Amino acid sequence: MSVLVKQTVKELRTAIMEAAGRAVADGVFPEAPLTDFIIEVPANKDNGDYSSNCAMAWARCLKSAPRKIAESIAERLDLSDTFFDRCEIAGPGFMNFYLKESFNACIIQDILEKGENYGRSDYGMGKKINIEFVSANPTGPMHMGNARGGALGDCLASVMDFAGYDVSREFYVNDAGNQIEKFGLSLDIRYQQLYKGADAVELPEDSYHGEDIITRAKEFAEIHGDKYIDATEAERRKALIDYALPKNIAAMKDNLTKYRIEYDTWFLESTLHNGGELAETLEIMKSKGLTYEKDGALWYKNKEVLGARLEKEGKTPEEIEKLELKDEVLIRTNGNPTYFAADIAYHRNKLQIRGFDRAINIWGADHHGHVARMKGALDAIGCNGDDLDIILMQLVRLTSNGEVVRMSKRSGKAITLVDLLEEIPIDAVRFLFNMREPGSQMEFDLDLAVEQSSQNPVYYCQYAHARICSILKKLESEGKQSRECTIPELVLLSAPEEKELIRHLASLTDEIVISAKNYDPAKITRYAVDLATLFHKFYNACRVNCDDEALMQARLSLCLCVKNVLRNILTMFSITVPESM
Secondary structure (H helix, E strand, O other): OOHHHHHHHHHHHHHHHHHHHHHHHOOOOOOOOOOOOOEEOOOOHHHOOEEEOHHHHOHHHHOOOHHHHHHHHHHOOOOOOOOEEEEEEEOOOEEEEEEOHHHHHHHHHHHHHHHHHOOOOOOOOOOEEEEEOOOOOOOOOOOHHHHHHHHHHHHHHHHHHHOOOEEEEEEEEOOOOHHHHHHHHHHHHHHHHHHHOOOOOOOOOOOOOOHHHHHHHHHHHHHHOOOOOOOOHHHHHHHHHHHHHHHHHHHHHHHHHHOOOOOOEEEEHHHHHHOOHHHHHHHHHHHOOOEEEEOOEEEEOHHHHHHHHHHHOOOOHHHHHHOOOOOEEEEOOOOOEOHHHHHHHHHHHHHHHOOOOEEEEEEEHHHHHHHHHHHHHHHHOOOOHHHEEEEEEOOEEEEEOOEEEOEOOOOOOEOOHHHHHHHOOHHHHHHHOOOOOOOOOEEEEHHHHHOOOOOOHHHHHHHHHHHHHHHHHHHHHOOOOOOOOOHHHHOOOOOHHHHHHHHHHHOHHHHHHHHHHHOOOHHHHHHHHHHHHHHHHHHHHOOOOOOOHHHHHHHHHHHHHHHHHHHHHHHHOOOOOOOOO
């Protein structure tokens, strides 16, 4: 919460405790340790600006009816040095508190004073957070899941930065292992087919069959001709991979930059293999008795380790048995490490070697079975598995005219991230992908995304900002400029629409903290839409350019507050902030 709101809540808590102390001194309450209680903003604004359950929370320790406790506290409550005007008791003993008009005035002053920093807090206390997202295989184009994951990860990182965390964005490049071998094989066969004919060398069913592989093979051939046709298979495939892989990685970087995502780190899986960290991690696992050899492969005792972790979490033996846990291969019979082995080393690198306080990964929902075994393995090697949080993201369905769209009109192939960014404004893509929490399946309406109307949420928010800019310009053309207002002038903002708008503005810092805690940036996009709605409601009910100069200036200050907050949110999510539309 903002410093002002935080201080206000603290003052109220102190006033309640002091009133309880006076009740003890008067002999009304027995001397007993008082349990904690809640102070919150009630859902129904008719129940005051803040509400407390202290009377209910203390009923047992004070051995009295909540209503009677509330009445005793209210009688002894001193609100003179607070922002609160009065207290009313409701129902069985709820205590509802109403703010003085000056509080809203101070909120406006606070927003205008903080400017681009309004909404920021020190909640995260500078803890180092690593957020890994997209991490698409560099063997082909990025798809819709990557598009949603990109917007989600980047916006979550921005929210956590606003909430006071030290955030690092990371892309994990799978440039080693089976998928790269398959990549090399696919390139090799497409290259050979250019010179030997399409039927001379058959492409295996489980290889990469995309047009992008053919394109890379042709590019390679344009440079080297048939030079590698008579080379050894190993030499040919290495040359093809060394050419195509950097090209694909560079293309991913370019496309994600176009998507307005800038990573702090592009972490190459190959560094784990070449730098010795994977071998070191496997040695740790061996030394702890977590592995065994069978059929020429190295296995990890996943069933034993994960079973113990689940038992510690309260699972019964019967529940664990139903999960049918299995041991996992770390090194295959051909000597190659598995993806799981590299993943353990990679997360050890994040948490133990680079020292992040928390690692957050955004994965597709189909990876749900990998979460528990990953956490269990981290526990087993001496890291804390609970320092790894996995956000499981559901699939995206693209729709147009109410019909599901799977193919690109341009290419006739599955729609890729590049296709989407060429067809839809980036502002709309980033905003709309963050309109739903990650765990919910999402329908992305292509028609809505390009619509320039209030039905399009990002357009609606941008229009509210542009409308305020238009109001300011019109007044300036009439020789009327905004100025700093006094508290008595700002107190003139007493209409219900004005109060509701200020109340919403005051909640931004809290909303950002909750969004960061829940890993849900969609909460902030919804906040922005609600803010735009409340502004339009205020604008239609309260004439800004009114005859009362003091009231006009107060309303201008409120408009500037809305403008600042909309700008802060849109900028936070790397969405353009137009001044005219």
